[in-house]
Structures are given as C-alpha cells and as structure tokens.
Amino acid sequence: MKDEYDFSEAERACFYRPIEELDSCPLVIYLKKPVYLMKKPVCDVCFVTAVPVERDAVRNIIESETEVRFVEDDEYPSVGIFLKAKTRAFPSLRIFLVWASRYGPQEMTKLVTNIINAFDCRLMVLTGFCAGDPDKTKIGDVIVANRTWDNSGTVRPDGSEVLIQNTQHVQDDVVRKLELCKFDWRKGLVDYVEEPEYxxxxxxxAFFTGNKVRKDGTIWDWIASWDAKTKALDMEAHVFLEAIGNRLPAMIIKGVADHADSNKGQTNSHQAPCSRAAALLAWTFIRRFRQPELDRQSLLDWFRQYAGNREGLRIKEKARYRPIGAPQSPGEMHVRAGSEAIISVEMPFDGHLLLFNFSGDGPIHCLSPSGYSPAAYRRAGSIQLPDDNTNGFPIFPPGGKEYLAAICSREDLLPILVNDKEGIDGVPCFEDADLQKLIEHLDALPSDTWIVMTDAFTVV
Known part of the structure; x- marks a missing residue:
C-alpha cells in the first residue's frame, strides 16, 4: 500500500476509542488517490469448447465469415489462455473463445463456473462434436440440444448404472430461432466441409451426458430404455447447462462425428468437419438474431454514455402536458398509443439539431429535421417540436419502451446520413449502420462542438 499511495500529506487522525479496541472495529482510511471497483469485462458471445479441434473450428468459421481476428489473452488465470475477438471499438461483437484444458464433465463444470465469475456474459454457446444414435443420425448431422440429462455416474453394487435424470432445458426461444436458421446454414455448409457426405x-x-468415453455401441439401447428421443451422447452438455443455471441464455450445438461404437477411435478425421458444421450453425444464429440486437443495444449505450445525466430533452403528450400513469423511472413517462406528443429540447448553443426515435428493433426515425420539423439549424434556447404547434408527433402502437436521442452540433451532420428512407409523413428512416457512421464521425470531432441528450418513454 505504501508503494501505491502517497501518505505524506495525509492529515493526522484522532481516534476516540482506546487503541487496543481498534482490532475489533472497522477502521476507515481516507486516501488521496481514488479507488475504483473493477468491473467484469462484457462478453456478448462466449464460445466454449472441450478440445482444440473444436476451438479451431469456431475460429475458422468466424474469421472466414467476417473481418474479426482472434488474439490470445491470459489476463484471467482462472479461465486460462483464451481467444478474444479483435475488432473496431464500435460497433463490435465482443466474442470470447474459451476451451477446457481436458475434456470431461469435471473440467467443463470448473471452466464454466470460472467464466461466469470472470466475465459478464450475454450468451454462452457450447459447440463441437458428439456421438449420435446410429439408428437416427449419420456422420455429419448437427444436433441442437433442447434439453439434457445424465446419470451422474451412479453404479449399482453389481456394476450396472443407475439413471438419475437431472434434466436441464434450453430456452424455447433459442431453439425456435435456431430452427429458422436451417436454410441459411445448409447453403453455407459447402464452403466449410471437405466432402459432400458431411x-x-x-x-x-435431448443430449445424454456420460462421464466416460463410450466405444461399445451398447449405450444406445440403455439410453432408449429411458428416453427413446435422445439422439446425442457427449461428456459436457448437461454439466454446461447445470453450471450456468438460469443466469443467462445458452445453447448447445454439436456435429455427429461417431456413433460411440468400435469405430470411434478410427473416425477422428470426422471431428474437424463436423465441428465446423456445428460452429457454422451457431454463427448463423448469432449473425441473424443476436448481432442486430447487440448493435441496437450498443447504439443506445453510446448515446446514454455521452448524455450522462444531462437534462434538456423531454417528451409530453399533447393537450395534457403531463405524464400518463406512473413513471417507470425518474424522468420517464407513459404515452398512450394513438395520441400525439410534443418534444421539448434545450439547445445549448446555436447549431444543428438531429432528433432520433428508437422503437423496438425496427428502423430508427429522424423526427428533426423531417416533414414535421423541417428546420435543421436552431437558435440557442428552449424549443418545442414539431414546429407546427397545431399537431404533434403521432404515437403508433404497439406498446413498449422507446428512446429519444438528440445531437446538437456546430457542424451540419445531415450529409453523413445519406442512406435515408422516406417513412410515414415525411419522417426519414435510418438503419443502425447509418448511425454507426455518424457516431464514428462524432468521435473524431472536438468534444466541445457537439452535445448528446436522451430520454425514454413507454407507449401504453
């Protein structure tokens, strides 16, 4: 502590209790240097694999499909060396690729627990290869887990195994969205497997998780006697979901590389192409469903970060000029669908105003300048939009949380937003990528030439 903090100018403290009692009471030390709590690094998608061939399959798919490049990171000893996607600071998918030191349920439980403790994960994906029921699957098939179970390694005195069905379920919405990726996934397979047979x-x-490698082929009759619909066998799926619990979304996708029979040791050549097929399905899901959600969230996070607690942007329902219902949080209000709204903006200086409305995951609407508020340049002071006070901005259903974001800038930023699409009543529409270009431009400008303000409301 002496090496890190300078106590030379610290004031002398006065204690109002005997020195011998200090060991049993809290002691507060005031430091000149501020102390910050370390936040967990955010991980949008964490790929978890059990062996290097599965790790290499994920890396190959992602680096081939995008400009993402992985770099090694050893900052978190509990997780070990892992790969972190290196992309532009914004926008980006924060992707981690982690693998166990050895395969097996014990190692997977330890690894997943350490990942959750070290990172703030938004989605975890277990991918790689597995064994498939020979009567229901063939080499090259890909199996998505909708639930998992295991027998916990319990053995009777006569040596036979006892089933203890500890069932873990994968979220229904994850499974449903993966079904929608089937067509795009099959189209892309030809680029990543060596032979058409894959x-x-x-x-x-369902996945059955065992605690040892099976090579005799008799396991399938035993599994079928308990659950005839189970098609996959591995050593990690169940403990992976069990370690995660209900704390975050997760999915399991594995390719069938063998049938847990006498040919298992001779079929290692199937592991790489089958792992790539599983990784491609996982990546297809992320690009189709997760990335748009994360890009929109990243946009909102950027606006909120630069707005901070700054006041100056408020929405009101026309003719009432007061909140409808109880606010969900300080400064937030309810607005009825079908009504009209007026938005007040405090311009800090003479400049150009851009006002955006984020609603759900649809297009981003530019409320100013627009057909309702055509003027782009505004004088400093309080203004109310739309410019025509006889009408307000229409509030359309469906209900839900919506956000407003205003950018006041000394520079005309409208030419950067060139990909506008005409929306309802002359309100331009933009995609997330358009605003990402705008944000990159703002980040390059002096910070005293622009200001961001935000507000939120709920349509009821």
Missing part, C-alpha cells in the same frame, strides 16, 4: 441434417434432441 452435409447432414439438423436435429433437435
């Missing part, structure tokens, strides 16, 4: 079918099934 272009298989997609199955949604």
């Amino acid at each position: 272009i298989g079918n997609l199955h949604f099934s």
Whole structure:
C-alpha cells in the first residue's frame, strides 16, 4: 500500500476509542488517490469448447465469415489462455473463445463456473462434436440440444448404472430461432466441409451426458430404455447447462462425428468437419438474431454514455402536458398509443439539431429535421417540436419502451446520413449502420462542438 499511495500529506487522525479496541472495529482510511471497483469485462458471445479441434473450428468459421481476428489473452488465470475477438471499438461483437484444458464433465463444470465469475456474459454457446444414435443420425448431422440429462455416474453394487435424470432445458426461444436458421446454414455448409457426405441434417434432441468415453455401441439401447428421443451422447452438455443455471441464455450445438461404437477411435478425421458444421450453425444464429440486437443495444449505450445525466430533452403528450400513469423511472413517462406528443429540447448553443426515435428493433426515425420539423439549424434556447404547434408527433402502437436521442452540433451532420428512407409523413428512416457512421464521425470531432441528450418513454 505504501508503494501505491502517497501518505505524506495525509492529515493526522484522532481516534476516540482506546487503541487496543481498534482490532475489533472497522477502521476507515481516507486516501488521496481514488479507488475504483473493477468491473467484469462484457462478453456478448462466449464460445466454449472441450478440445482444440473444436476451438479451431469456431475460429475458422468466424474469421472466414467476417473481418474479426482472434488474439490470445491470459489476463484471467482462472479461465486460462483464451481467444478474444479483435475488432473496431464500435460497433463490435465482443466474442470470447474459451476451451477446457481436458475434456470431461469435471473440467467443463470448473471452466464454466470460472467464466461466469470472470466475465459478464450475454450468451454462452457450447459447440463441437458428439456421438449420435446410429439408428437416427449419420456422420455429419448437427444436433441442437433442447434439453439434457445424465446419470451422474451412479453404479449399482453389481456394476450396472443407475439413471438419475437431472434434466436441464434450453430456452424455447433459442431453439425456435435456431430452427429458422436451417436454410441459411445448409447453403453455407459447402464452403466449410471437405466432402459432400458431411452435409447432414439438423436435429433437435435431448443430449445424454456420460462421464466416460463410450466405444461399445451398447449405450444406445440403455439410453432408449429411458428416453427413446435422445439422439446425442457427449461428456459436457448437461454439466454446461447445470453450471450456468438460469443466469443467462445458452445453447448447445454439436456435429455427429461417431456413433460411440468400435469405430470411434478410427473416425477422428470426422471431428474437424463436423465441428465446423456445428460452429457454422451457431454463427448463423448469432449473425441473424443476436448481432442486430447487440448493435441496437450498443447504439443506445453510446448515446446514454455521452448524455450522462444531462437534462434538456423531454417528451409530453399533447393537450395534457403531463405524464400518463406512473413513471417507470425518474424522468420517464407513459404515452398512450394513438395520441400525439410534443418534444421539448434545450439547445445549448446555436447549431444543428438531429432528433432520433428508437422503437423496438425496427428502423430508427429522424423526427428533426423531417416533414414535421423541417428546420435543421436552431437558435440557442428552449424549443418545442414539431414546429407546427397545431399537431404533434403521432404515437403508433404497439406498446413498449422507446428512446429519444438528440445531437446538437456546430457542424451540419445531415450529409453523413445519406442512406435515408422516406417513412410515414415525411419522417426519414435510418438503419443502425447509418448511425454507426455518424457516431464514428462524432468521435473524431472536438468534444466541445457537439452535445448528446436522451430520454425514454413507454407507449401504453
């Protein structure tokens, strides 16, 4: 502590209790240097694999499909060396690729627990290869887990195994969205598998997790006697979901590389292409569903970060000029669908105003300048929009949380937003990528030439 903090100018403290009692009471030390709590690094998607061939399959798919490049990171000893996607600061998917030191349920439980403790994960994906029921699957098929179970390694005195069905379920919405990725996934398979035989079918099934490698082929009759719909066998799926619990979304996608029979040791050549097929399905899901959600969230996070607690942007329902219902949070209000709204803006200086409305995951509407408020240049002071006070901005259903973001700038930023699409009543529409270009431009400008303000409301 002496090496890190300078106590030379610290004031002398006065204690009002005997020195011998200090060991049993809290002691407050005031430091000149501020102390910050370390936040967990945010991970949008964490890929978890059990062996290097599965890790290499994920890396190959993502680096081939995008400009993402992975770099090694060893900052978190509990997780070990892992790969972190290196992309532009904004926008980006924060992707981590982690693998266990050895395969097996114990190692996977330890790894997942350490990941959750070290990172703030938004989605975890277990991918790689597995064994498939020979009567229901073929080499190259990909299986998505809708639930998992295991027997916890319990053995009777006579040596036979006892089933203890500890069932873990994958979220229904994750499974449903993966079904929608089937067509795009099959189209992309030809680029990542060596032989046409590896272009298989997609199955949604339970996974049975064992605690040892199976090579005799008799396991399938035993599994079928308990659950005839189980098609996949591995050593990690169940403990992966069990360690995560209900704390965050997760999915399991694995390619069938063997049938847990006598040919298992001779079929290692199937592991790489089958792992790539599973990784491609996972990446197809993320690009189609997760990335748009994360890009929109990143936009809102950027606006909120630069706005801070700054006041100056408020929405009101026309003719009432007061909140409808109880606010959900300080400064937030309810507005009725079908009504009209007036927005007040405090311009800090003479300049150009851009006012955006984020609603759900649809297009971003530019409320000013627009057909309602055509003027782009505004004088400093309080203004009310739309410019025509006889009408307000229409509030359309469906209900839900919506956000407003205003940018006041000394520079005309409108030419940067060139990809506008005409929306309802002359309100331009933009995509997330358009605003990302605008934000990159703002980040390059002096910070005293622009100001951001935000507000939120709920349509009821």
